[in-house]
Amino acid sequence: MGIKIHAVSTGARYRNLSLWFALVAFLSLFFADIFLYQPDPWEEFGRIGWGMITPFWPDADELLMSALHTVSFALLGVAVSAALGVLLAIWFHWRIVRVFSAVIRSVHEIFWGLLFMQVFGLSALTGLLAITIPFAGIFAKVFSDIFHQQSSATVDTLSGSSRLSRFFYAWIPQAWPAMRSYIRYRFECALRSSAILGFIGLPTLGFHLETAFRQGDYSEAAAVFWVFLILIGTVRFWFYKKLLLAYLLGALFLLPEMPPVNASFVWQFFTQDLWPGSLLNGDIAGALRWYGNVLADEVGPALIQTIAITQAALVLSGVLALAWYPFASRWLVGRYYWLGRFKLLVLRSVPELMLAYLFMLLFGPSALPAIFALALHNGGLIAFLLANHSQDSCAQQRQDSPVGLARYFYQDLPQRYPAFLALLFYRWEVIMRESAMMGVLGIATLGFYVDSAFEEIRFDKAFFLILVAAALNVIVDSLSRRLRKAAGLKTPRM
Amino acid sequence: MTPVESMFQLTGASFSHDNEPVLHDITLAIGEGEKVALVGPSGAGKSTLLSLLWRQHPDAIALCPQDSGLVDLLSTYQNIYMGGLSRFSTFYNLINLIRPWAARREEVADLARTLGIEDKLQNSPDQLSGGQRQRVALGRALYRQQSVFMGDEPVSSLDPEQGEQLLKHVLDQHMTAVVAIHSPELALRYFDRIIALKNGRVYGDWQATEVDLSVLETVYQDA
Amino acid sequence: MKLRSLFAVAAGMLMSAAAAAETFTFTAIPDADESRLNARFGKVADYLSEQLGVEVKYIPVKSYPAAITAFRNDQVQLAWFGGLSGVQARALVDGSEAIAQGYEDQFFKTYIIAHTSTGIEASDELPEDIKGKTFTFGSKGSTSGRLMPEFFIRDTFNAAPDELFSRVGFSGDHSRTIAQVQSGVYQVGAVNYSVWDTEVEEGKIDTDKVKVVWTTPTYPDYQWTIRGDVDARYGEGFKEKVRDVLLNMKDEDLLASFPRKSFVPASNDDYAPIERTGKAIGLLD
Known part of the structure; x- marks a missing residue:
């Protein structure tokens, strides 16, 4: 089934597509659990602000260790998942591989972490698996897209050789520059994921960040936050690719020690804990009733919230990205562009959960903080990439390009728009994944029920809800691919 | 005929691109009212020379570069209108982007009629043929409404007859013109002065009346 | 062949890890002041180690279920649970037992x-x-x-x-x-x-x-829960020893970590009201 978009001109086609999304987002606002409370946040904000400018951490060793753990998880996670991603991408023409990749990347790192924690405890393995598994699925998709963009001339000369040798002799060497730059981008994402895994107890920066924040020790939270920001902002100064092997060995050495794993528990977890009791007893009718109840009582309402928040956040991310990116492009705003870049770096580095908490202080508990947090984070991220595109295009622009606002509206914005839409569609499934995860804050998305099920030690329910979230993501992913194809959008450059 | 006052002036100018010398020791002056054709084999430095000259009076020149810089997401109308951006206020321009002003629409439609693309105003440039795109680019330059035209192979994608016709129109609309052109015949027929570039140097600088085709053809022969 | 040897190595590693687990590990649910958990509970670990004569380690957790899971998976053998989390944990581990509660927890x-x-x-x-x-x-x-x-x-x-x-x-x-x-x-x-x-x-x-x-009216709450197999692994009478050591913890600095005045004996039966309430609300099956 293909999707067709009719319109006279390319511009009109993109405009119609954008308007449809805006309309859906507007309608979503009526379904999302939005309510504006008037809390009294200023005292708390004052303390947060003061904390941000007075960072303090009592134990430097502890902070250093968790920074190193954060990097170790990210490095090893990316190395392993990139390798797996290449293998998956080679056989991406098989539907089963595509579906498998879509499923493994559709589960948020936090949920993978929560699942593996039940088996491997708070161990290095939990952290590594939580990053590696979804990242492998993402790499598979992106690498396969990159392969498809290569010219097929080299490959044609090798016809007759096996698929594997064709890939290793032609596709991969040809695609390597694009792959390398994507891996580098992904490494930054991995640093963030690795830090966020601290929220559920792994010994990374997020552990201390979440604790300090939750305790209201904002100076300590700020210390962790600045360390994290500097870590991400300076990757290119401390990451030498010649030393990659040394880094990887170092990371392996630095991983936290592994508590013993009891094989019988692993077995029990997968064969019993994840399934409802009635199913294990062979009571199919009872199991169906159980699944039916979960679907009706929890999945239904959660789906509405998750989708409504996603659509609203998606469009708001887009609006913010378009409003922000010019301020970070030297070609558009001149020499003060670094101010805009710094702002975007901060926005895309702050974990969404933390942003959501800040907004909750401002607007009270409802879907609103989640929407704003998702939009700020993703808007910042997309804006950053667009600003790079804009700046890189400078050399190809006409000498007599318009100036001021006209340069943005008549030239740069229309030129960026296809990449913008492609990036936004790419982010769609990510936003969906994140809005499901926002539930851990108490907003009734899928994550709320997953979190509750884990709290109640009902792994069967948690597992089923995670599967539903995954299915939703797979659907959005495929819808996004179809729309991108119908709109004639190319894979965006990260 | 020496111009009273030269509008463009280069004295011993050299220019390099990524450490690759493109122009060497160029000295020339172009006066107001002159129609100059730049000829020479590809890679001789014509585009670079045009770009150097453009920088001397950026605000007074209607430019039509080789890479036409059309914005594919905007309609043909908007792409032509872009030539006039500096004549109107920013606010006026932004409104125009949402809803074109009637007066401007008429002006642009007139222009499009001359160019033979009046039925394409609603389309976006990525739906047009190479020749049509070139006409849109010319339209943008004409809508600049300046007295100096600077073009880099502005009619190369058009069929010879149309190209000649449009070139004539463009030259009529501008008092001064500097145009890089690949056809010696057109250069001889429509320009007052012909400057030939070869390997980044001025190979010849003639009044059109002083040269004939056979001389110009030597420019394209291997040295 | 290769695959089989790989499995053998992996299994060997798991087994040696299990054999090396002579360390006695405990955790505490994170319910309030989570800052510097390591520093605070590290002192408790040192005290236990000194009194029990085995190496004692504390691992920090971020959530109630993480504490329960660690207890179930035998990554910790002793845990400071809340009333409900203790009931949940003991339901998952046969033979586990509430051995002590805070003085205040009798009427929380x-x-x-x-x-x-x-x-x-x-x-x-x-x-x-x-x-x-x-x-x-x-x-x-x-x-x-x-x-x-x-x-x-x-x-x-x-x-x-x-x-x-x-x-x-x-x-x-x-x-x-x-x-x-x-x-x-x-x-x-x-x-x-x-x-x-x-x-x-x-x-x-x-x-x-x-x-x-x-x-609210009072109810029983936090307690120390220990796995049932500790006697077999750390020596006969180990469970009683742990209970005594906890009940004899008098150092105010250590007690402040919980924060409790002192610890008093407890049993699984003390938490029957919690279990009934959990079932009534639907938090327990």
């Missing part, structure tokens, strides 16, 4: 707190005015922050919190419940009395903005 209680702008006045009964307000519990699995207050609210009004309040949230822990009610994010909340009293004492609470409006 929950405060219902409200932002002063709500105008709710303190009273002996659960005030009617809390109906229709926004309300936050602590962690979803907390006894004092969720289970018992929910039980008393249902008992008083004969309705579920969802029906009673305009919005129900879970702040995650007691300190955050206080912060959220104080900043008006939620109007009313349920909080562990000991955390509240400690924070009032430390001057962390602005009592012009938030105050206690009702106190």
Whole structure:
């Protein structure tokens, strides 16, 4: 089934597509659990602000260790998942591989972490698996897209050789520059994921960040936050690719020690804990009733919230990205562009959960903080990439390009728009994944029920809800691919 | 005929691109009212020379570069209108982007009629043929409404007859013109002065009346 | 062939890891002050190690279920649980036993707190005015922050919190419940009395903005729970030894980590009321 978009001109086609999304987002606002409370946040904000400018951490060793753990998880996670991603991408023409990749990347790192924690405890393995598994699925998709963009001339000369040798002799060497730059981008994402895994107890920066924040020790939270920001902002100064092997060995050495794993528990977890009791007893009718109840009582309402928040956040991310990116492009705003870049770096580095908490202080508990947090984070991220595109295009622009606002509206914005839409569609499934995860804050998305099920030690329910979230993501992913194809959008450059 | 006052002036100018010398020791002056054709084999430095000259009076020149810089997401109308951006206020321009002003629409439609693309105003440039795109680019330059035209192979994608016709129109609309052109015949027929570039140097600088085709053809022969 | 040897190596590694697990490990649910857990509970670990004559390690966890899972998976052998999490943990591990509770835990209680702008006045009964307000519990699995207050609210009004309040949230822990009610994010909340009293004492609470409006009846709460197989692994009588060491913990600095006055003996039966309540609310099967 293909999707067709009719319109006279390319511009009109993109405009119609954008308007449809805006309309859906507007309608979503009526379904999302939005309510504006008037809390009294200023005292708390004052303390947060003061904390941000007075960072303090009592134990430097502890902070250093968790920074190193954060990097170790990210490095090893990316190395392993990139390798797996290449293998998956080679056989991406098989539907089963595509579906498998879509499923493994559709589960948020936090949920993978929560699942593996039940088996491997708070161990290095939990952290590594939580990053590696979804990242492998993402790499598979992106690498396969990159392969498809290569010219097929080299490959044609090798016809007759096996698929594997064709890939290793032609596709991969040809695609390597694009792959390398994507891996580098992904490494930054991995640093963030690795830090966020601290929220559920792994010994990374997020552990201390979440604790300090939750305790209201904002100076300590700020210390962790600045360390994290500097870590991400300076990757290119401390990451030498010649030393990659040394880094990887170092990371392996630095991983936290592994508590013993009891094989019988692993077995029990997968064969019993994840399934409802009635199913294990062979009571199919009872199991169906159980699944039916979960679907009706929890999945239904959660789906509405998750989708409504996603659509609203998606469009708001887009609006913010378009409003922000010019301020970070030297070609558009001149020499003060670094101010805009710094702002975007901060926005895309702050974990969404933390942003959501800040907004909750401002607007009270409802879907609103989640929407704003998702939009700020993703808007910042997309804006950053667009600003790079804009700046890189400078050399190809006409000498007599318009100036001021006209340069943005008549030239740069229309030129960026296809990449913008492609990036936004790419982010769609990510936003969906994140809005499901926002539930851990108490907003009734899928994550709320997953979190509750884990709290109640009902792994069967948690597992089923995670599967539903995954299915939703797979659907959005495929819808996004179809729309991108119908709109004639190319894979965006990260 | 020496111009009273030269509008463009280069004295011993050299220019390099990524450490690759493109122009060497160029000295020339172009006066107001002159129609100059730049000829020479590809890679001789014509585009670079045009770009150097453009920088001397950026605000007074209607430019039509080789890479036409059309914005594919905007309609043909908007792409032509872009030539006039500096004549109107920013606010006026932004409104125009949402809803074109009637007066401007008429002006642009007139222009499009001359160019033979009046039925394409609603389309976006990525739906047009190479020749049509070139006409849109010319339209943008004409809508600049300046007295100096600077073009880099502005009619190369058009069929010879149309190209000649449009070139004539463009030259009529501008008092001064500097145009890089690949056809010696057109250069001889429509320009007052012909400057030939070869390997980044001025190979010849003639009044059109002083040269004939056979001389110009030597420019394209291997040295 | 290769694959098989790989499995053999992996299995060997797992087994050697298990054999090396002579260390006695414990954890504590994170319910209030989570800062410098390592420093605070590290001291407790040192004390236990010294008294028990085995290496004792503390591992920090981020959530109630993480503590329960670690206990079930034998990554910790001893845990400081809340009332409900203890019941949940003991249901998962046969032979595990509650061995000691805090002196205060024999008669624990929950405060219902409200932002002063709500105008709710303190009273002996659960005030009617809390109906229709926004309300936050602590962690979803907390006894004092969720289970018992929910039980008393249902008992008083004969309705579920969802029906009673305009919005129900879970702040995650007691300190955050206080912060959220104080900043008006939620109007009313349920909080562990000991955390509240400690924070009032430390001057962390602005009592012009938030105050206690009702106190629940008492119930048993936090306790130390130990796995049933420790005697077999650490020597005969080990469980009793652990109990004695806990009951004899007199150092105020150590006790402040919990924070409790002292520890007193406890048994699984002490928590039967919690189990009944959990089942009544549907948090336990």
